[in-house]
Amino acid sequence: MYERKIAPNLNCGLDLIGEVLYGKWKIRLLWFIHIGHQRPSELQRKIPDASRRVLNVQLKELEDHELITRKVYPVVPPKVEYSLTEFGKTVIPVIAALGEWGDKNEERLRTVILRELEKPQLGEN
Amino acid sequence: MYERKIAPNLNCGLDLIGEVLYGKWKIRLLWFIHIGHQRPSELQRKIPDASRRVLNVQLKELEDHELITRKVYPVVPPKVEYSLTEFGKTVIPVIAALGEWGDKNEERLRTVILRELEKPQLGEN
DNA sequence: GGGCATAGGGATAAATTTGTCCCTATCTGA
DNA sequence: TCAGATAGGGACAAATTTATCCCTATGCCC
Numbered sequence: 001m002y003e004r005k006i007a008p009n010l011n012c013g014l015d016l017i018g019e020v021l022y023g024k025w026k027i028r029l030l031w032f033i034h035i036g037h038q039r040p041s042e043l044q045r046k047i048p049d050a051s052r053r054v055l056n057v058q059l060k061e062l063e064d065h066e067l068i069t070r071k072v073y074p075v076v077p078p079k080v081e082y083s084l085t086e087f088g089k090t091v092i093p094v095i096a097a098l099g100e101w102g103d104k105n106e107e108r109l110r111t112v113i114l115r116e117l118e119k120p121q122l123g124e125n
Numbered sequence: 126m127y128e129r130k131i132a133p134n135l136n137c138g139l140d141l142i143g144e145v146l147y148g149k150w151k152i153r154l155l156w157f158i159h160i161g162h163q164r165p166s167e168l169q170r171k172i173p174d175a176s177r178r179v180l181n182v183q184l185k186e187l188e189d190h191e192l193i194t195r196k197v198y199p200v201v202p203p204k205v206e207y208s209l210t211e212f213g214k215t216v217i218p219v220i221a222a223l224g225e226w227g228d229k230n231e232e233r234l235r236t237v238i239l240r241e242l243e244k245p246q247l248g249e250n
Numbered sequence: 251g252g253g254c255a256t257a258g259g260g261a262t263a264a265a266t267t268t269g270t271c272c273c274t275a276t277c278t279g280a
Numbered sequence: 281t282c283a284g285a286t287a288g289g290g291a292c293a294a295a296t297t298t299a300t301c302c303c304t305a306t307g308c309c310c
Binding site: 004007008009010012013014015016017018019020022027030031049061064065066087089091092093095097098099100101102103104105106108109110111112114115116117 | 129132133134135137138139140141142143144145147152155156174186189190191202212215216218219220222223224225226227229230231233234235237239240241242246
Binding site: 002004005006023024042050051053054057058075076077078 | 263265266267268269270271275276277278
């Protein structure tokens with residue numbers, strides 16, 4: 001496992017929430033679990049751009065940070081279900097606010113984002 | 126300048142907002158500009174853990190994404206002031222929600238975050 | 251002049267995150 | 281028996297982000 005060489009900043013609320021939500025797929029994972037997709041294979045199908053490996057890693061971190069719980073059913077084939085903890089549920093409105101802002105401004109965001117992606121080779125000196 | 130090799134996902138609002146806010150210092154920059162620290166040197170003093178270089182890069186991206194504007198005063202020594210655009214102002218409540226959640230749960234977050242940092246060498250098998 | 255503050259950029263290195271590949275294990279169904 | 285679904289981990293590579301170092305330029309102050 002990777003071991004940090006630089007300590008994180010934990011000065012303010014923004015630093016703290018960043019430590020637990022910052023991760024390419026974490027917010028999506030929380031959201032999908034929230035709306036009822038609780039099994040790893042389901043989540044992987046919902047987020048096909050993420051590799052299984054990374055989803056597992058990020059799920060583990062969410063679990064370590066007490067935002068979700070992992071319940072293992074002693075059956076074969078294995079069955080695992082993730083659920084939001086009470087603590088995890090409290091962060092859902094914040095994620096919803098993020099998503100709403102993104103949706104509301106979809107067109108504009110798409111424009112400014114794609115503009116940067118499409119002409120990186122033209123210097124603007 | 127770094128050129129992406131993998132296209133970003135722009136499927137939903139969460140992807141879109143991620144493209145413009147994802148960056149170690151971006152949220153902090155927006156916040157500090159919001160509360161009145163508008164000059165680069167001021168921002169650098171407010172965020173001493175970030176290198177000047179990276180703050181400049183991230184400010185440039187925020188500007189490209191139309192969240193802030195950069196006003197240059199033709200004086201010597203140089204003077205530059207960043208301001209939120211109208212668009213940028215609309216994201217402030219979302220950032221505030223993030224910060225509030227972090228502040229409200231400060232103690233718990235600090236606990237779970239530090240727990241992971243402090244015993245990475247003890248296997249849990 | 252020398253040093254500091256202002257603002258910023260290029261080249262490159264380091265840190266961190268994310269992805270790929272391959273392996274384990276069990277039961278079901280063809 | 282062999283393939284596929286289930287869940288997951290180790291080793292390693294690639295991508296991406298962030299930091300470091302050094303450079304430019306001007307005016308002020310001592």
